[in-house]
Amino acid sequence: xxxxxxxxxxxxxxxxxxxxxxxxxxxxxxxxxxxxxxxxxxxxxxxxxxxxxxxxxxxxxxxxxxxxxxxxxxxxxxxxxxxxxxxxxxxxxxxxxxxxxxxxxxxxxxxxxxxxxxxxxxxxxxxxxxxxxxxxxxxxxxxxxxxxxxxxxxxxxxxxxxxxxxxxxxxxxxxxxxxxxxxxxxxxxxxxxxxxxxxxxxxxxxxxxxxxxxxxxxxxxxxxxxxxxxxxxxxxxxxxxxxxxxxxxxxxxxxxxxxxxxxxxxxxxxxxxxxxxx
Numbered sequence: 109x110x111x112x113x114x115x116x117x118x119x120x121x122x123x124x125x126x127x128x129x130x131x132x133x134x135x136x137x138x139x140x141x142x143x144x145x146x147x148x149x150x151x152x153x154x155x156x157x158x159x160x161x162x163x164x165x166x167x168x169x170x171x172x173x174x175x176x177x178x179x180x181x182x183x184x185x186x187x188x189x190x191x192x193x194x195x196x197x198x199x200x201x202x203x204x205x206x207x208x209x210x211x212x213x214x215x216x217x218x219x220x221x222x223x224x225x226x227x228x229x230x231x232x233x234x235x236x237x238x239x240x241x242x243x244x245x246x247x248x249x250x251x252x253x254x255x256x257x258x259x260x261x262x263x264x265x266x267x268x269x270x271x272x273x274x275x276x277x278x279x280x281x282x283x284x285x286x287x288x289x290x291x292x293x294x295x296x297x298x299x300x301x302x303x304x305x306x307x308x309x310x311x312x313x314x315x316x317x318x319x320x321x322x323x324x325x326x327x328x329x330x331x332x333x334x335x336x337x338x339x340x341x342x343x344x345x346x347x348x349x350x351x352x353x354x355x356x357x358x359x360x361x362x363x364x365x366x367x368x369x370x371x372x373x374x375x376x377x378x379x380x381x382x383x384x385x386x
Contacts, residue, residue, distance in 0.1 A: 113138070113151050120192060127142060129141040135364065137152055147194060148195040149193070150192075166180065166193075166312055167181060175217060176217065177302070179195050180194040181194075196300045197302055198303070201299045201301065201332075202297040202299075214301070214335075215336045215339055218299070219337075219338075219339030222294075225288075227289075237287075241322070242280070246273060249269075252363025252364075253265070255363050255365075256268070256359070260379070267383065279352055288317065288320045289317060290316065290317065292315045292316055293313070294327065296327060324337065324354075358375035358382075
């Protein structure tokens with residue numbers, strides 16, 4: 109927690125310091141939360157982080173008729189050092205023990221949200237092709253190897269390497285491309301539910317045109333993702349691409365959590381399941 113950052117928030121909002129909760133969970137930003145998420149401030153951890161794209165996307169997203177709650181831009185710093193948002197009070201799905209009923213309800217709402225988002229257009233949005241994604245995955249896989257080698261032997265690492273360097277590129281190419289307006293980071297930690305059971309989606313900082321399958325890969329709950337795909341009306345082609353993405357994701361994401369050993373084991377287990385099945 110930085111006192112100078114707290115002072116900025118106090119001056120802008122009039123909220124006293126004892127009402128502000130600090131969160132260091134973000135990889136790119138330090139977070140400050142007021143009233144269980146009613147107001148959220150983000151201060152960048154690294155100089156090359158910028159909030160300009162997120163501001164533009166949020167303003168555009170709020171002009172659409174979506175079925176979920178979306179954050180609104182409240183305060184913008186002149187030097188792009190912080191961003192203040194009117195947030196979404198509630199709890200993230202990542203912290204909930206989701207029941208089958210929850211998965212049914214939230215799966216329908218998320219599918220509706222994605223159908224609306226994926227059919228919207230924004231000419232200012234960037235395009236990130238599948239080939240570029242694969243290159244990024246391979247780079248992150250290499251950087252994750254020091255962590256992977258702690259839990260997996262050379263034979264297992266070789267099998268993962270063949271999957272990410274040979275199988276994934278060939279199979280995704282064969283399945284084709286369909287680029288749509290995507291959230292870009294739709295994990296359970298970015299999906300919130302309030303006291304009225306209404307869903308909200310946060311963090312559009314990585315939004316761009318991606319393959320249609322991209323927005324399904326970060327939803328780690330297996331039952332929930334099946335419901336989302338069902339209500340979305342996913343065909344077999346899309347389901348296969350989503351499966352490939354969900355299989356490969358733990359292998360390159362795990363390195364990001366090298367300083368969070370308590371969170372690594374869920375990725376280790378998913379990789380072990382994949383190794384057993386393949």
